Amino acid sequence: MSTPVRVRFAPSPTGFLHVGGARTALFNWLHARHTGGTFVLRIEDTDRERHNEEAVRAIYHGLRWLGLDWDEGAEKGGDFGPYYQSERGPIYERYLGILQDKGMIYEDAGALRFRSPRETVTVHDEVCGSIPFDLSNPGTHPDMTVRRPDGSWIFHFVNVVDDIEMKISHVIRGEDHLSNTPKHVELYKAFGVEPPRFAHIPLILNPDGSKMSKRDTGASVQSYIQQGYAPEAVRNYLCLLGWSPKDNREILPIEEIISLFELKNINRRSAGFDLDKCFWMNGQYLIQMPLERFTDLSLPFINAAGINYGTREGLVPVLALVKEKVKHLTDVPAWIEFFFNDDYTYDEASVEKSLRTEGALGRLQALGAHLANVEPWTAETIEAAFKDLAAALGVKTALLVHPARVAATGRSVGPSLYHLLELLGRERVLARFDRTREKFFP
RNA sequence: GGCGCGCUCGUCUAGAGGCCUAGGACACAGCCCUCUCAAGGCUGGUACACGGGUUCGAAUCCCGUGCGCGCUGCCA
Numbered sequence: 001m002s003t004p005v006r007v008r009f010a011p012s013p014t015g016f017l018h019v020g021g022a023r024t025a026l027f028n029w030l031h032a033r034h035t036g037g038t039f040v041l042r043i044e045d046t047d048r049e050r051h052n053e054e055a056v057r058a059i060y061h062g063l064r065w066l067g068l069d070w071d072e073g074a075e076k077g078g079d080f081g082p083y084y085q086s087e088r089g090p091i092y093e094r095y096l097g098i099l100q101d102k103g104m105i106y107e108d109a110g111a112l113r114f115r116s117p118r119e120t121v122t123v124h125d126e127v128c129g130s131i132p133f134d135l136s137n138p139g140t141h142p143d144m145t146v147r148r149p150d151g152s153w154i155f156h157f158v159n160v161v162d163d164i165e166m167k168i169s170h171v172i173r174g175e176d177h178l179s180n181t182p183k184h185v186e187l188y189k190a191f192g193v194e195p196p197r198f199a200h201i202p203l204i205l206n207p208d209g210s211k212m213s214k215r216d217t218g219a220s221v222q223s224y225i226q227q228g229y230a231p232e233a234v235r236n237y238l239c240l241l242g243w244s245p246k247d248n249r250e251i252l253p254i255e256e257i258i259s260l261f262e263l264k265n266i267n268r269r270s271a272g273f274d275l276d277k278c279f280w281m282n283g284q285y286l287i288q289m290p291l292e293r294f295t296d297l298s299l300p301f302i303n304a305a306g307i308n309y310g311t312r313e314g315l316v317p318v319l320a321l322v323k324e325k326v327k328h329l330t331d332v333p334a335w336i337e338f339f340f341n342d343d344y345t346y347d348e349a350s351v352e353k354s355l356r357t358e359g360a361l362g363r364l365q366a367l368g369a370h371l372a373n374v375e376p377w378t379a380e381t382i383e384a385a386f387k388d389l390a391a392a393l394g395v396k397t398a399l400l401v402h403p404a405r406v407a408a409t410g411r412s413v414g415p416s417l418y419h420l421l422e423l424l425g426r427e428r429v430l431a432r433f434d435r436t437r438e439k440f441f442p
Numbered sequence: 443g444g445c446g447c448g449c450u451c452g453u454c455u456a457g458a459g460g461c462c463u464a465g466g467a468c469a470c471a472g473c474c475c476u477c478u479c480a481a482g483g484c485u486g487g488u489a490c491a492c493g494g495g496u497u498c499g500a501a502u503c504c505c506g507u508g509c510g511c512g513c514u515g516c517c518a
Contacts (some may be wrong), residue, residue, distance in 0.1 A: 044518065111516050116512045128447070140444055140514070148516045155518050178445055193461040199500080202448080202511095209510065240467095246454055256443035267448095267455085270511065277468040287481070299490095304462045325480060350478095401477035413479040 005037025006169045008072070009063075010159065010426030012044045017062030017221040020174060020204045020275065022336045023238045027201055028172045030239070030261040040166060043084045047152040051086040053083055062221035066235050067254070078253060084160050091143040091212045092153050095191065096146065104190055110149030114157070114187065116141065121182040126170075126263040131180035133174040133318045144183055151342045156180065160187040163196060165296070171198040175270070198264045202270040210274065218275050223403060228329030229278075230297055233285035240273040251284055260325070283327040306310040306334030310363045311330035311341050317423055321415045331439045337398040339424070342432070350412035362442050363393065364403045377426050380420040386418070407436035 008335065009025040011017070032039035041063070045051040070350060072078030082088055096112070097226060099105045103410060104115050122132045135141045146157035163171060180198045206212050212219050224234050235314045244267075245260050286294065295316055309315040316335075322335040325337040338344040354360060374381050386404075390397040405417050408429055414420060421429050 010518090014518085021459090046518080050518090109516085113516090131446070133445075137444090144516090145516045151518090152516085154516070159518085174512095175447070176512055177518095200447085205511075211511070240454065242454095248455065248456070250454085250467055269448050271455090272453055274468065277454065280468055282482085329482085356480095396477095398477055405478070411478090415479090417477055 003169050004037040005032060005169050005173055006180045006315055007032050008040035008042050008073070008166065009068075010042045010162070010173075010300045011046045011059050012046075013050065013052050013059060015055040016213075018219055019221060019238065021059075021064060022054075022068075022221050023069050023204060023241055023333060024172065024174055024201065025063055025146070025200075026066065026235065026238050027243070027266070028170075028263075029070075030172060030258055031172060031199075031263060032071070033258045034117070034261045037169070038071045039069075040078070040080075041070040041076070041083065042162060043086075044155070045084055045086045046155060046158055047086055049152070049383060051084065053299075058222065060226075065221065065225055065231050066238075067231060074084060076187075085153070085162065085279070088158070088162065089153075091165060092147075092161055094159075096417065099146075099190055102190065105146070106143075108143075108145075110406075111145050112147040113143040114146050114190070116143050116186060117189070121185045123178070123181045123185060123198060125178070125181075126197055127266045128178065128200055128268060133179075135186070137183055141183075156183055157187065160184050161189075164188070164191060164193050168196050170197045170199060170263070172201060174201045175203050180266050180373075192260075192335055196298065198253060199266065199268055204241055205270050205272045207415070212273060217272060218278075219391075226330075228301060228331065229282045230285045230289065230329070231250050232289075234278065235284040236285070238279050241273070242267045245316070248325065251281065262341050279327065282399075286326050286329075287324055291316060291323065296324055297329055299330050300325075301329050301395060302336070306339060307333055308339055309336075320383055321423060325415055335414070338411070342428070342435075344410045345441075346410040346436075347412065350406045354406045354412060355436070355440055360403045363395070363400055364433055364437065366393065366398050366409055367404055368430055371421075374426070374429060379416070383418040404433075408432045 007028040009021075009028050011025075012022050029039050031037065035063055039156055042136045043056055043059075045056075056074070063070070070076060072080070072102060073083040073101070076083075096105065099114065104295060107113075116135055116138070118136045120136070124130050144156055145154050149154055162168075181198055181200070186197050186416050204212050206216050218224070221234075224231075235254065236251060238256075238358055239257050239261075243261065245252060245257070246265070289297075295312070298319060304316070309318075315393050318336050318339050319332070322332070325335055326332055355364070367386070367389060370385055371382070374385045388399050390400055393400075402412065404421070406412055406415060408417075408421065408424060424432075
């Protein structure tokens with residue numbers, strides 16, 4: 001008979017969600033979703049001192065942003081609560097009593113220690129295989145402390161107690177815990193409980209190979225939220241750190257990853273975090289995602305920039321135009337600003353290059369006159385008008401395009417000019433041409 | 443120091459004895475496309491840490507060495 005799959009993510013409230021932690025949560029979530037199991041969120045604030053609402057909220061926020069919903073646990077409830085260690089004192093007391101009754105606990109300078117049986121313990125790991133650890137030498141493997149003199153609990157003890165109480169079937173965590181695992185197994189044995197299956201996943205390193213920690217660039221999930229990444233892109237990228245579908249695909253829908261994900265296919269080597277690739281993947285997601293989704297994700301940044309776009313109906317076509325240019329959602333305001341502001345600013349270098357050159361003013365005026373007669377006003381007819389005029393003037397189309405773009409948008413880069421002019425509308429285009437002429441050639 | 447884990451292009455990876463003169467992706471370079479910038483397409487360079495085995499044959503198995511990381515806490 002197989003026990004139901006129950007996995008957990010058990011972060012300590014440090015104030016933010018680390019990408020390494022996010023990836024651990026992700027792998028737990030994937031395993032739960034793949035097997036139809038339960039994903040539990042437990043907060044490891046071993047005591048009141050560590051309990052910090054704000055820090056805990058940062059974790060919820062990061063997980064939710066990544067779409068890692070938990071079935072049971074903090075803020076959600078369930079049959080195995082409470083899900084904050086700071087509230088589980090009585091349970092730990094009870095378990096301590098079990099070991100005390102068996103004579104496995106002794107006092108040392110006020111702290112309580114667990115007396116190791118001093119045997120060889122073999123850890124069976126889904127990712128790393130079976131590894132024997134010789135714990136017979138007290139010099140190298142001292143008896144672990146389970147409770148401090150002030151009554152607060154030590155991680156190893158409460159972690160094991162909670163996993164037993166919450167009926168966790170698979171412990172999926174960072175490889176930094178692999179060497180701690182034999183100690184945990186000793187505890188399971190002492191409680192007379194079969195240990196869960198373990199799966200230690202490789203660590204995420206900095207590009208230079210050092211361990212990624214708080215201050216490192218890109219270490220906090222929050223930074224991806226702020227920099228305008230799409231959550232599905234970051235999540236997809238994280239999936240590829242230590243796992244792969246093995247068929248050369250990299251961008252794949254989460255539903256498919258869920259169906260393909262197996263603990264056995266997780267790599268054993270640690271992975272360097274490649275911000276360039278994450279950035280590239282974000283651009284790919286942005287280009288491919290539906291316009292409505294793109295709009296939803298862009299809105300917070302547009303609002304933060306204070307752009308007065310009127311209605312969503314008016315905004316969407318503009319976003320459709322610039323969508324393919326965007327690599328970070330934070331770039332959206334800069335791409336669309338000129339559209340909603342007739343008093344847009346001009347990029348000086350672009351003005352210099354495209355407008356203050358021989359014949360540019362004359363071409364712009366001729367273009368204005370030419371565009372005044374285009375019917376109907378569509379990207380196709382506008383394009384034809386540009387080409388016709390260029391031919392008539394005996395110049396390359398580019399010599400009309402560049403001045404027109406700078407005149408209409410203030411910049412030299414942007415999406416397809418013809419589509420942009422169409423959307424802007426003839427009146428505004430011609431008015432912008434006039435404004436530009438008056439401003440630079442009074 | 444001890445113990446553990448790891449070691450394929452700069453990075454993420456495919457590879458589970460012959461399919462590998464090692465494949466894909468990011469990044470990089472060049473070319474093409476083109477109204478700009480991107481995107482896209484094409485091409486190119488760069489990798490099995492080292493040394494011994496085992497085998498007809500090893501990136502793949504074994505043993506050393508080296509390097510990296512982790513643990514070794516009354517941190518989690």
